[in-house]
Amino acid sequence: MINPESGLAGAPTAGAPEGHSAAVELENVTKRYGEVTAVEDLDLRVEDGQFLTLLGPSGCGKTTTLRLIGGFEAPNRGIIRIGGDDMSSRPAYKRPVNTVFQQYALFPHLSVSQNVGYGLKHAGVSRSETAERVGEMMSLMQIPDVGDRRPRELSGGQQQRVALARALVMEPKVLLLDEPLGALDYKLRKEMQFELKRIHREVGVTFIYVTHDQEEAMTMSDRIVVMSHGHIEQDASPAEIFDRPLTAFVADFIGDTNIVHGTVTRIEGGHATVDLGPLGEIGGSTDDQLASGDRVRVSIRPTDVHVEPGGAGEAVVQDSVLVGGHIAMKIASGDETVVAHVARGSSYEPGANVHLRVDSDRIRVFAAAEGA
Structure with missing residues (x-):
């Protein structure tokens, strides 16, 4: 089972200050691409164990925010902390996060078990521990019997579970999910919404999820951050967002x-x-x-x-x-x-x-x- 306090295997976080610190903090973060401002003066605090969704239309800044947290982009200004540690000089591969994308990027020449254990192998984890952790994770994902198959032999939903297992087996402090259900058909997408909520509840890791689909956000999230033009329009629970939108934009976008x-x-x-x-x-x-x-x-x-x-x-x-x-x-x-x-x-x-x-x-x- 995942320990949400641990970092990536072989690269544990350290130096967190005494007292409570959030899983993720962004302070006055701005990101520009030439003349285009994708995110401007963004302040965001995500608590340990939350399922937070960044929600908004295309171009609102939600994916940029996720990429900034993951270290795939560097801010023009502002501070990003994970577990209380400043990530400014830390590259993506040294951050205590993992990411699941819409395109699962599974290795086609490797078996499912080898895909799930890939990161552990390269982190120097022993074969016995790797086998144990891979087995536990595949059981959690309810795919315990597909370890010898290749990704092409799996359904879309099974491939999604493999991608989640590969990310979570590394015991990240934060799991970033960039529209991971977008490639699934409607019925499977609905099923995976409940599955993601169950998985989050069982592992206890902080989830930060990006989507433009309001139904996904309302179904799964503890908290929703609605974004528009690089700014936060509202940050609240799903019920508060739906029943008491702060702006006409939120009212029109949600439901x-x-x-x-x-x-x-x-x-x-x-x-x-x-x-x-x-x-x-x-x-x-x-x-x-x-x-x-x-x-x-x-x-x-x-x-x-x-x-x-x-x-x-x-x-x-x-x-x-x-x-x-x-x-x-x-x-x-x-x-x-x-x-x-x-x-x-x-x-x-x-x-x-x-x-x-x-x-x-x-x-x-x-x-x-x-x-x-």
């Missing part, structure tokens, strides 16, 4: 949501009442500094939009589609279009007049974008 526009009519502490025109008034929480009369954006989850018969033309059904266990209805109201998720069997024909009701404590209100 399905409707972003509609309105005018503030009343502010009471962190609660704003907003006039949405034909949609009526609605109340929601806000962390922005707002005043009566301000134009705002309001985030409403489709699951919180209730569709009722009737209405005097205030809302008109445009279309509806079956999405597994529910129906997604597209509804026009004035200049706004909203989507509602309703139970199967409660659909309305296109052109039907309906009444919309929103009843939720997850409504979020954000200041309007500049120029809006």
Whole structure:
């Protein structure tokens, strides 16, 4: 079993200061590629044993951040610590981390057991200990009987498990995962999400995971860091990210949501009442500094939009589609279009007049974008 306090075999970390130190710390880290700033003044602290996901669209800086932690890139400025030790002058191969990529990079001419034990062999670990650790890791990955096969003889999911075993057998303090499920089909990807969560729970190693897939992040993570344009938009638990997004970007990126526009009519502490025109008034929480009369954006989850018969033309059904266990209805109201998720069997024909009701404590209100 992995000891999360150990470093790479043959290269243990040392010199950590007395007292508590995070698994990974980034302080004011900036990385530029020519004129392009990939990450700017990034501060991040990852605690021991956490499953943290860096989430965001392409170009947001999440993969650059992972590569900086792994030592594949050097920051233009800032400090990166792992286990309390400054990594500034330490190359990738001497850092107490291992990385799993989307392309597993298994050696095709080696057996599965030889692939898993490759790092141990080159670290000078004895044959007997290597065999023991490889066997333990393959059992953890639930592939104990494929050790003599070549990678080409395995399924995509099995190859993924071999890549994880090869990384974790080295007992890294931190495991970096760069979109490792991206090459798998949907059903296998869902299965591996649960497997990764189980593996993380059993080994206790800090996982830092990169993805653009919000469902992966919500399913597996203890904590999610949402990034955009090289900055952190929000750093919180999956539930907090979903129920209480700090920005309109996070609200729009995480889960399905409707972003509609309105005018503030009343502010009471962190609660704003907003006039949405034909949609009526609605109340929601806000962390922005707002005043009566301000134009705002309001985030409403489709699951919180209730569709009722009737209405005097205030809302008109445009279309509806079956999405597994529910129906997604597209509804026009004035200049706004909203989507509602309703139970199967409660659909309305296109052109039907309906009444919309929103009843939720997850409504979020954000200041309007500049120029809006």
